[in-house]
Amino acid sequence: MKNTNDQYWSQRWRENNTPWDMGTVSPPLSGFLQGLYNKKQHILIPGAGNAYEFDWLYTNGFENAFVLDIAREPLQNIARRLNGRGTANLLHADFFTHEGRYDLIVEQTFFCALPPGMRPEYAEKMYELLKPGGMLFGVFFDFPLTEQGPPFGGSKSEYLGYFEPYFRIHKLERCYNSIKPRAGKELFFTFVKA
Numbered sequence: 001m002k003n004t005n006d007q008y009w010s011q012r013w014r015e016n017n018t019p020w021d022m023g024t025v026s027p028p029l030s031g032f033l034q035g036l037y038n039k040k041q042h043i044l045i046p047g048a049g050n051a052y053e054f055d056w057l058y059t060n061g062f063e064n065a066f067v068l069d070i071a072r073e074p075l076q077n078i079a080r081r082l083n084g085r086g087t088a089n090l091l092h093a094d095f096f097t098h099e100g101r102y103d104l105i106v107e108q109t110f111f112c113a114l115p116p117g118m119r120p121e122y123a124e125k126m127y128e129l130l131k132p133g134g135m136l137f138g139v140f141f142d143f144p145l146t147e148q149g150p151p152f153g154g155s156k157s158e159y160l161g162y163f164e165p166y167f168r169i170h171k172l173e174r175c176y177n178s179i180k181p182r183a184g185k186e187l188f189f190t191f192v193k194a
């Protein structure tokens with residue numbers, strides 16, 4: 001694997017050291033996903049963790065929704081929750097070497113978990129994985145980037161620098177429906193591959 005941090009993440013999962021995990025679908029993701037109508041579209045949730053949104057998608061007939069994580073543990077959690085349904089859609093892989101073509105990719109606390117030096121590569125890889133007209137959507141943190149992390153912070157202007165070369169920026173604005181601990185610290189975005 002190109003990204004050698006799989007042991008770090010597996011260990012965090014095994015120790016239940018997962019403070020990012022909300023135990024449910026976050027309101028910004030939920031609001032957007034409920035507006036989707038094309039159930040045939042190919043959806044990827046990378047750096048997915050427990051991906052509670054996958055349960056909603058899969059049980060609502062989005063059969064081409066896929067979860068991808070470098071750690072096995074969260075994928076096992078999902079398989080248990082869904083009593084083994086949808087296991088073919090659970091991909092144990094490194095995002096950066098994954099190959100596929102998607103209409104929609106979901107971001108939540110994956111970008112901020114990566115070493116900040118990988119951000120340009122993340123933007124390029126998202127572009128590669130999306131079909132023309134495809135969309136990357138989700139939430140980015142909006143607090144100062146320091147040495148501390150994960151989660152690593154960032155700002156709107158920094159993010160534009162990575163994504164504008166590849167995407168039409170439809171939306172990148174403060175979330176109105178973040179959970180309390182993240183209120184004022186999240187940006188909701190939709191970026192479209194031209």
Ligand SMILES: C[S@@+](CC[C@H](N)C(=O)[O-])C[C@H]1O[C@@H](n2cnc3c(N)ncnc32)[C@H](O)[C@@H]1O
Nearest residue numbers: 003009047048049069070071094095108109113
């Ligand atoms: C902070 S957690 C976020 C989980 C989930 N998105 C959420 O919001 O609850 C980051 C996740 O990314 C996974 N991850 C880290 N590097 C990865 C990589 N290169 N490819 C795929 N998954 C990765 C970790 O195993 C972890 O589950």
